[in-house]
Amino acid sequence: KNEVEQSPQNLTAQEGEFITINCSYSVGISALHWLQQHPGGGIVSLFMLSSGKKKHGRLIATINIQEKHSSLHITASHPRDSAVYICAAPGRNYGQNFVFGPGTRLSVLP
Amino acid sequence: NAGVTQTPKFQVLKTGQSMTLQCAQDMNHNSMYWYRQDPGMGLRLIYYSASEGTTDKGEVPNGYNVSRLNKREFSLRLESAAPSQTSVYFCASMPGPYNSPLHFGNGTRLTVT
Numbered sequence: 690k691n692e693v694e695q696s697p698q699n700l701t702a703q704e705g706e707f708i709t710i711n712c713s714y715s716v717g718i719s720a721l722h723w724l725q726q727h728p729g730g731g732i733v734s735l736f737m738l739s740s741g742k743k744k745h746g747r748l749i750a751t752i753n754i755q756e757k758h759s760s761l762h763i764t765a766s767h768p769r770d771s772a773v774y775i776c777a778a779p780g781r782n783y784g785q786n787f788v789f790g791p792g793t794r795l796s797v798l799p
Numbered sequence: 800n801a802g803v804t805q806t807p808k809f810q811v812l813k814t815g816q817s818m819t820l821q822c823a824q825d826m827n828h829n830s831m832y833w834y835r836q837d838p839g840m841g842l843r844l845i846y847y848s849a850s851e852g853t854t855d856k857g858e859v860p861n862g863y864n865v866s867r868l869n870k871r872e873f874s875l876r877l878e879s880a881a882p883s884q885t886s887v888y889f890c891a892s893m894p895g896p897y898n899s900p901l902h903f904g905n906g907t908r909l910t911v912t
Contacts, residue, residue, distance in 0.1 A: 722900070722901060724901070724903075730887065730905065730906045731903065731905050731906065732891075733903070734901050737899070775841070775842070777901070780844075786832070786847055786857065787842075787901070788841070789841035789843075790841055791840060
């Protein structure tokens with residue numbers, strides 16, 4: 690069974706700060722997903738990565754498959770980045786399913 | 800381009816009542832999922848459907864049933880609601896295996912009193 694952990698659980702930052710959210714998982718995987726859940730509740734997919742690094746605007750995701758670890762970085766953070774960030778790794782028990790981390794709640798203060 | 804449409808957005812039920820949550824996607828995805836999200840816990844899988852005509856139990860299926868009516872629609876039914884089913888429910892879809900993005904509906908906030 691794949692367990693997914695995230696740190697920190699909660700994070701408060703000042704606008705402009707560089708943010709790092711960490712994700713670790715217990716079982717070897719082929720791809721990992723980062724999701725963003727807005728304060729209103731909707732969930733959107735940010736990244737899907739299987740190696741190296743991906744960048745989208747101010748967001749950067751990295752993964753180290755050997756160490757079973759991924760990070761999500763936000764450069765020049767802004768209050769609109771305030772959300773819950775969730776990582777998800779493939780599960781092994783229920784077909785093509787995912788195991789989700791508990792999420793990191795980020796608040797960026799102006 | 801609606802993506803994943805989930806209804807209703809909010810619902811309050813009394814213990815013992817029944818209801819069906821509807822989910823439809825217009826992206827021709829094969830896989831569809833129903834999750835519940837509870838405070839302090841990650842999304843947990845209730846049921847999934849890997850393709851039209853198939854459904855399977857997930858991690859927390861008790862008290863729920865599903866129907867994959869066609870490729871587009873995947874509904875979740877609570878036959879006799881219980882307070883423990885108070886949660887936020889999300890439908891999601893994916894075109895194929897793990898290396899493709901997940902698409903979520905906007906969620907249904909259900910309260911059972």
